[in-house]
Amino acid sequence: MQKQRIRHPEAPPPSPGTADAPGRFRAAWRSAHAPVPGVSRRTRLLAYAVPFTVLPASLWRLPAAFDVGIGIGERLYVVFLSLFSEAVAFTAIGLVARWGEVVPGWVPFVGGRRIPPAVVLAPAALGALALTLLWTALGTVTEVRGTTIRGDVLPADFPSRAGGWEAASYYVCYTPLVLWGPLLAVLTVAYGKRRLRAPHG
Template sequence: MTTTGASALPPTPTPNSAPTPTPTPAVATERPVPRWADRVAHAIPLVMLPVCLWRLPFAFGHSMGLQEEGRVFTSLWQSIPYIFGLSLLSEMVALLSFALVRGWGEVVPSWVPRLGGRRIRPAAVLVPATLLSLLAWVLLTNWTVTTFGLFGLDDGTFSNGSLALLARVVSGLFVLWAPLLTALTWAYYVRRCRTA
């Protein structure tokens, strides 16, 4: 079968033509990222999303079955910005985990004024990632202690067993952030700081 029209093959360069530069994608890294690390980076925002969505009714005064001693917020002007801000901040921090598996975690993107194109020292990424990992482990420990009632602590009284289960499941997914971020931080350290 013959085709008429443009060929699917790229044109061959002539001796006088300069090679066309190929843009480097934002995902390019100095050393290859393990497939599991890339999958973990994609999983972190997904495991944090359910608790962000679960929080939203609290912004509008719904207790989600939690029987609390006193209301934390006295008006919607306080609760809406706080809850929405907390949820957005949680997801933004989760999305920053991509810096551990993408090129913009190794080189400042070119669109950043004055700093664009400069290499990022590994410590500038590892220190915040390690501190966030430690914070995430504190949250995981707190969730474990309160969910299972260890040391006489509990996670609150719920009016409904289904809502209590929902709260424990979505917060349990959220605290999976600890081991996932720790694994990503370790993979970044191995990729950037260890010699091949």
């Protein structure tokens, strides 16, 4: 039999925000990730995979913010780049979730309004194209050729040329980025098909 917890009569009541914080976080997390009707399981899993294609590179980059000899501006840039990359990657989930079709209610003035498909499809398609060109095509070609994006020879201290565990960790963390653009393209097409064939767009 489960014991019932009895509160002392003189004890102050629990703070309403403290006790509910974990529950609210879980509810917000589920709400942000819950797919709308009509999204297949495969499409949902592809959307959930996108942030994980970016996460290894974001984590790999962070220790550089604590290197000796770099300025505060460079430190902040490294941290910002990692956080910003993850935030952009997370928007892919909006292509399967309700907040990608209806503005969340907490947004001032426009909360609850339906989002026109073109408002989502245009940036998603451009993003998929840019990411595919940058990471999948150009990134692969430059890595094979051993050059930078501008065509210069990679410096000797570049992680992929260092050898050993440094090179291995670099490839393990950055290789998933080649999937970012193609996955986003698949999700964009699926989003367009679902929204454009819906009765109210």
